[in-house]
Amino acid sequence: xxxxxxxxxxxxxxxxxxxxxxxxxxxxxxxxxxxxxxxxxxxxxxxxxxxxxxxxxxxxxxxxxxxxxxxxxxxxxxxxxxxxxxxxxxxxxxxxxxxxxxxxxx
Numbered sequence: 001x002x003x004x005x006x007x008x009x010x011x012x013x014x015x016x017x018x019x020x021x022x023x024x025x026x027x028x029x030x031x032x033x034x035x036x037x038x039x040x041x042x043x044x045x046x047x048x049x050x051x052x053x054x055x056x057x058x059x060x061x062x063x064x065x066x067x068x069x070x071x072x073x074x075x076x077x078x079x080x081x082x083x084x085x086x087x088x089x090x091x092x093x094x095x096x097x098x099x100x101x102x103x104x105x106x
Contacts, residue, residue, distance in 0.1 A: 014096060016044055016051045017080060025077050026098040033071040039092045039106065042082075053082030058089045 010059045012023045021042070030040035038058025055074050062070075071084045 002054050012043055015055055016053060019079060021080070022080055023098045028077050029070070029074050030057070032070065038089045039094075041092050041098050053078075053080060054085055056085045056092060058092055059086050060089065062086050 014021055026040055026042055039097065040055060040057045042053070043054045045054075065090060067084050067086060071082070074084065077082050
């Protein structure tokens, strides 16, 4: 009898809509000129039969244009469309994770 090995990934890389997304890509989006300041994190969720992606970025205040530019940067880097949410500085968890995969499988 053998013990079953790892199932799935042991790192923060995740697969969405058939494409791998890496933590380095989160950092690259976070360093984009359109970013104000603070941390960035991606949330993945399952919406019906679709994967949904949301980039949450900490910033003091942003304009609609800067949020749109951030969404365009996100799409250019990952080749995936996603929502952009601006949150108050310090509101993202400081747990070391930059990708939160909230999908559930049955």
